Amino acid sequence: MALKGQSAHTHRTNLFSPLNADTGRFSLPREFLRREGRVMDGTRIVILVADDEELVRDMILVMMRKDGYQVLIASDGAEALDLSRRYNGHINLLISDIQMPRMTGIELADVLIKERPTMKVLLISGSTDLTIPRIFPFLRKPFTPGALRDAIVRLLPSSLAASDAEG
Incomplete structure (x- = not known):
């Protein structure tokens, strides 16, 4: 069932309330768990992006910052590895191109x-x-901003509960 309504910010919102037929559980959309790149406890979601194509990096950076995420940017796998090792905080998600110089996305x-x-x-x-x-989720380029957002929403909720354990 989907309900449409107006939010206080005058933009359309869609509320989905699916009942999982397998478990019989009612679940809220994952969007309710986050607001503008933050989890419910206020922790900022951090995304590390590694891509050797500047245009792709810039597009992801602009979109993710607009959505409220903290974004770390690297131009290849080796740079991303170095950045991750120097960054003391928690990193929730790595978005990486597969084919890059010095270190592939799979190696990274x-x-x-x-x-x-x-x-x-x-x-x-x-x-x-x-x-x-198969152990890694994959998104084929070119992708739309919506497809990237959907992939992020599918990936992050299961990891957010553990975010304090690492950082």
């Missing part, structure tokens, strides 16, 4: 999930001939 993800076990990973690529490990 393999290292970072060992160093930051609660961090989620989203791999992105425009290549059509890649074999992507």
